[in-house]
Amino acid sequence: MKYSANLTALNTADAVLVAIFEDSELSETAKKFDTQGEITALLKCGEISGKIGESTLLRQGTQRILLVGAGKPGEITVRQFKQIVQKAFQVIKTTASKNMVNALTDVQIKDRDLYWNVRFAIETFEAERYVFDEFKSQKADQLKLENIVFPIDNAETQRAIQHANAVALGIKLARDVANCPPNICNPKYLAEQAKTLEKRTALVKTTVLGEKEMAELGMHAYLGVSQGSKNEAQISIMEYCNHPNPDAKPIVLVGKGLTFDAGGISLKPAAEMDEMKYDMCGAASVYGVMNALAELQLPLNVIGVLAGCENLPDGNAYRPGDILTTMNGLTVEVLNTDAEGRLVLCDTLTYVERFEPECVIDIATLTGACVVALGQHNSGLVSTDDALADTLFQASQQTQDKAWRLPLSEEYQEQLKSPFADLANIGGRWGGAITAGAFLSNFTKKYPWAHLDIAGTAWLQGANKGATGRPVSLLTQFLINQC
Numbered sequence: 001m002k003y004s005a006n007l008t009a010l011n012t013a014d015a016v017l018v019a020i021f022e023d024s025e026l027s028e029t030a031k032k033f034d035t036q037g038e039i040t041a042l043l044k045c046g047e048i049s050g051k052i053g054e055s056t057l058l059r060q061g062t063q064r065i066l067l068v069g070a071g072k073p074g075e076i077t078v079r080q081f082k083q084i085v086q087k088a089f090q091v092i093k094t095t096a097s098k099n100m101v102n103a104l105t106d107v108q109i110k111d112r113d114l115y116w117n118v119r120f121a122i123e124t125f126e127a128e129r130y131v132f133d134e135f136k137s138q139k140a141d142q143l144k145l146e147n148i149v150f151p152i153d154n155a156e157t158q159r160a161i162q163h164a165n166a167v168a169l170g171i172k173l174a175r176d177v178a179n180c181p182p183n184i185c186n187p188k189y190l191a192e193q194a195k196t197l198e199k200r201t202a203l204v205k206t207t208v209l210g211e212k213e214m215a216e217l218g219m220h221a222y223l224g225v226s227q228g229s230k231n232e233a234q235i236s237i238m239e240y241c242n243h244p245n246p247d248a249k250p251i252v253l254v255g256k257g258l259t260f261d262a263g264g265i266s267l268k269p270a271a272e273m274d275e276m277k278y279d280m281c282g283a284a285s286v287y288g289v290m291n292a293l294a295e296l297q298l299p300l301n302v303i304g305v306l307a308g309c310e311n312l313p314d315g316n317a318y319r320p321g322d323i324l325t326t327m328n329g330l331t332v333e334v335l336n337t338d339a340e341g342r343l344v345l346c347d348t349l350t351y352v353e354r355f356e357p358e359c360v361i362d363i364a365t366l367t368g369a370c371v372v373a374l375g376q377h378n379s380g381l382v383s384t385d386d387a388l389a390d391t392l393f394q395a396s397q398q399t400q401d402k403a404w405r406l407p408l409s410e411e412y413q414e415q416l417k418s419p420f421a422d423l424a425n426i427g428g429r430w431g432g433a434i435t436a437g438a439f440l441s442n443f444t445k446k447y448p449w450a451h452l453d454i455a456g457t458a459w460l461q462g463a464n465k466g467a468t469g470r471p472v473s474l475l476t477q478f479l480i481n482q483c
């Protein structure tokens with residue numbers, strides 16, 4: 001889909017998306033198309049009244065005018081705005097329209113400016129038109145719509161279009177790798193995706209570490225998880241260098257990349273186990289963000305790390321009771337082989353010390369407990385650095401890719417005591433999302449650190465089953481805000 005800004009398109013486009021406010025109030029664009037009183041007539045006969053969720057299609061000469069209910073002006077929330085855009089898209093895609101003007105720029109979203117109106121519209125159109133049919137014999141119908149034009153051309157809309165295009169690309173790519181089945185998307189596949197970034201931009205160098213390199217580095221927690229799988233663990237390191245000062249400290253993003261998590265010897269129940277192909281959504285989001293960054297060419301140094309691995313039961317798998325020595329020297333007693341994400345991440349978090357990071361953010365489908373705590377709308381945010389946590393929270397509010405901070409105080413470390421090793425890999429029944437974060441914090445002392453637990457937000461279940469691409473929007477915004 002091509003997005004642009006141009007006022008004159010209003011007269012030439014074959015479709016125009018127009019807001020009607022509650023109590024039958026015409027938006028500015030609706031007034032322009034009401035010269036003969038045809039829209040007023042529709043309102044009079046009750047065809048549409050302006051409530052959110054309503055829509056009606058009207059023909060004027062060669063143009064389709066899609067009227068959508070837009071609620072009370074100035075009062076609608078971002079969520080409601082997205083619902084309006086979704087509704088409009090569902091209607092317009094059933095028509096033969098190729099070029100549409102989106103005059104929902106007339107809609108004032110509560111506490112938001114034109115930039116966010118345009119950005120949310122594009123992100124929503126792109127999310128709605130997403131299909132993953134690579135493995136279907138019968139492909140989805142080709143969308144006829146090719147161009148969406150915003151009828152206001154200024155620096156604000158141009159910037160919003162540029163940012164939204166980059167974020168939408170990142171989200172799409174994250175969704176694609178995440179939805180890919182685990183017999184194809186294995187750690188090697190993740191590394192191959194990481195390498196494709198070099199083709200997109202000369203600003204990125206990608207290196208891949210295999211198990212041999214990991215053994216030399218002493219990453220025995222990571223390797224312990226991987227030893228039950230025939231697929232080799234691989235860590236991909238994508239270094240994006242575009243800061244005016246090439247020696248500027250990098251922002252490091254680390255993504256959990258369990259391409260399948262069966263739980264290992266502490267095997268998961270069969271129901272919904274297929275969803276554990278999504279245990280690499282942290283890595284998928286980092287990959288998406290790096291692509292968005294390459295698109296935006298932000299003046300930053302950013303390193304994206306995909307921690308690829310597979311957790312399976314096997315004759316050679318690691319066991320409950322095993323004691324593993326991590327890369328930073330701490331020993332860990334494995335009490336549950338299903339708490340593998342923290343074992344893979346702890347060594348990766350030690351590994352990235354060598355980049356002397358400005359800050360490190362890890363993104364992981366780490367705990368079911370996080371979903372119990374926050375549900376499926378907010379990602380969990382755990383951090384040892386208030387300033388970093390605040391900046392991430394702010395980006396989450398801006399993008400509405402929501403995150404909520406959980407406390408991380410020293411008491412939680414008590415739950416991770418082991419009689420035999422420096423740490424246990426689980427912290428008991430209570431506060432599981434926090435004790436997982438507390439575990440990781442033992443490996444992040446050399447830099448400001450934050451952790452996003454996306455177990456509840458990375459994919460949807462049920463009728464709309466599939467990866468969401470979260471938190472690509474949040475993280476890309478975080479990077480935009482650094483500039």
Ligand code: BES
Pocket residue numbers: 261263279336338339340341365366367368369426427432455456
């Ligand atoms: N990948 C899972 C977490 C998960 C579970 C994400 C369900 C989304 C939905 C993780 O590796 C895991 O298994 N965590 C365990 C930890 C427990 C053994 C302390 C969990 O949450 O049950």
Ligand code: MN
Pocket residue numbers: 261263337338339340341
């Ligand atoms: Mn697990």
Ligand code: ZN
Pocket residue numbers: 258261279338340341365366
């Ligand atoms: Zn896992």
